[in-house]
Amino acid sequence: MxxxxxxxxxxxxxxxxxxxxxxxxxxxxxxxxxxAVSNEQLTQLLRQGAPSKGxxxxxxxxxxxxxxxxxxCKVFFPFVNKLMAKYPGKIKLMVRYAPLHKNSDKVVRLLxxxxxxxxxxxxxxxxxxxxxxxxxxxxxxxxxAKQLLSALxxxxxxxxxxxxxQKVSQALNDDLAAVKSLQVRAxxxxxxxxxxxxxxxxxxLQQLIEQEIAKHY
Amino acid sequence: MSNEKSANAMSRQWLMLFAVWAIATIATLSSLFFSExxxxxxxxxxxxxxxxxxxxxxxxxxxxxxxxxxxxxxAGILTLFGWLVALFHVLLVAGIIPKAAQPCVQDIPCSETHxxxxxxxxxxxxxLLTFTLMxxxxxxxxxxxxEESM
Numbered sequence: 001m002x003x004x005x006x007x008x009x010x011x012x013x014x015x016x017x018x019x020x021x022x023x024x025x026x027x028x029x030x031x032x033x034x035x036a037v038s039n040e041q042l043t044q045l046l047r048q049g050a051p052s053k054g055x056x057x058x059x060x061x062x063x064x065x066x067x068x069x070x071x072x073c074k075v076f077f078p079f080v081n082k083l084m085a086k087y088p089g090k091i092k093l094m095v096r097y098a099p100l101h102k103n104s105d106k107v108v109r110l111l112x113x114x115x116x117x118x119x120x121x122x123x124x125x126x127x128x129x130x131x132x133x134x135x136x137x138x139x140x141x142x143x144x145a146k147q148l149l150s151a152l153x154x155x156x157x158x159x160x161x162x163x164x165x166q167k168v169s170q171a172l173n174d175d176l177a178a179v180k181s182l183q184v185r186a187x188x189x190x191x192x193x194x195x196x197x198x199x200x201x202x203x204x205l206q207q208l209i210e211q212e213i214a215k216h217y
Numbered sequence: 218m219s220n221e222k223s224a225n226a227m228s229r230q231w232l233m234l235f236a237v238w239a240i241a242t243i244a245t246l247s248s249l250f251f252s253e254x255x256x257x258x259x260x261x262x263x264x265x266x267x268x269x270x271x272x273x274x275x276x277x278x279x280x281x282x283x284x285x286x287x288x289x290x291x292a293g294i295l296t297l298f299g300w301l302v303a304l305f306h307v308l309l310v311a312g313i314i315p316k317a318a319q320p321c322v323q324d325i326p327c328s329e330t331h332x333x334x335x336x337x338x339x340x341x342x343x344x345l346l347t348f349t350l351m352x353x354x355x356x357x358x359x360x361x362x363x364e365e366s367m
Contacts, residue, residue: 004227004235008281011239019246023254185258 030198042194044178047096047171051111051120054084054092059216060209062091065098065179065189068107069140073188074128079202083209090213095124097175098187101135105172106142110149112171113162119152126151231284233358237292237351238277244347245274251340262306266344269299273351289359296355300348306341 045063064080066073084091097112099105107127114123126148127134134144150156162168178184182191190197192208248267251257259267273292280288308314 004231005282007227007235008278012242015239015242015246019250022250026250026254 041182044181045191045194046094047174047178050094050096050171050175051115051124052092052094053121055089056092058090058092060087060091060212061193062093062209063096063191064093065096065175065182065184065187065191067098067100067104067187068111068124068127068145069099069101069104069131069135069138070187071131074131076188076202076205077124077128079205083206087209087213090217091209095120096178097172098179098184098189099172099176100187101138101140103140103142107134107140107145108172108175109163109168110142110146112168113159113165114149114152114154116162116167117154117159119154122152123149228284228361230286230358230361231281233354233361234277234284234288234292235281237354237358238273238281240347240351240354241270241273241277244270244344262302262309263340263344265302266299266306266348269295269302269348286358289355293352293355293359296348296351300345300352303341303345303348307345310339310341 046061062080080093084093097108099108111120111123111127114120127145130148134141134148182189182196186200190205190208192205193212195208195212197204197208245267248263248270252259273295276288276291279285280291305314
């Protein structure tokens with residue numbers, strides 16, 4: 001007759017074993033797919049007219065999902081710039097919005113309205129530089145952000161109209177749909193030539209970018 | 218002599234409580250697998266259900282060696298709590314309880330499910346079945362207790 005302790009220990013070992021095997025199996029499966037995004041999702045990755053910079057003929061495209069209120073996005077921003085400077089003409093950066101913080105969608109509207117006047121990058125820089133002034137306990141304060149942006153060279157009347165306008169709503173909705181279908185659950189989230197960054201970090205991003213550069217140049 | 222006997226013989230009651238432990242442990246490892254390995258998001262209702270089930274993994278073995286019947290009460294209250302939350306969650310996902318009633322953060326809505334087997338078996342439903350099974354086993358173990366002591 002089987003001993004109680006044998007039964008208990010045997011069961012524990014078996015469960016832990018199954019857990020370990022399932023983990024290894026799943027991770028192998030994941031690395032086989034190499035985080036490649038499905039074709040259907042790929043069409044959602046890029047948005048016509050989304051803010052971007054870098055050479056249009058660059059063969060490496062980074063899509064960054066960001067929230068202007070996200071502190072890590074702010075810290076990552078100069079790093080991405082540095083990488084672009086390191087490989088001139090080879091990298092194109094497209095920014096898409098993932099307003100995960102409370103009220104961030106309203107700040108994104110400001111950014112996109114500034115983008116309509118060609119002022120996206122200066123606006124983003126102002127918001128990042130003064131992030132602490134317009135976010136309180138991780139809640140965005142769009143009124144303060146708006147005041148900070150008034151320092152930019154904008155047609156204020158048009159700006160005020162655009163913020164609530166159809167064009168901005170459309171862009172925001174497109175990005176929110178992409179966030180959902182591409183399963184962006186944290187910011188910043190990077191896709192390099194359609195490949196999602198597997199684990200988060202400077203090194204991982206640099207590696208992913210350099211792999212793609214080696215592939216295409 | 219009788220002590221030795223009760224230490225080695227697997228009474229039905231012992232087996233039922235062992236089964237409760239096994240179910241709780243399988244549920245714990247599964248939930249950890251989905252959140253830590255597959256990286257599915259965990260909503261707040263899921264957390265409350267985890268709070269009910271995780272302690273059982275450690276409490277039940279203490280009551281199995283040697284058999285301590287008082288654990289039925291301790292495990293019972295945790296199971297009841299988990300069962301109620303799971304029921305709420307199932308009704309929420311089914312749309313029977315309106316969305317506004319959910320105590321969820323905006324980022325991870327509880328009304329969304331990420332796994333669906335056979336068309337009806339989503340995560341909250343599995344949780345409800347798990348808690349139900351554990352509750353039945355605990356109930357039977359308790360009744361057997363009164364039979365055996367008679």
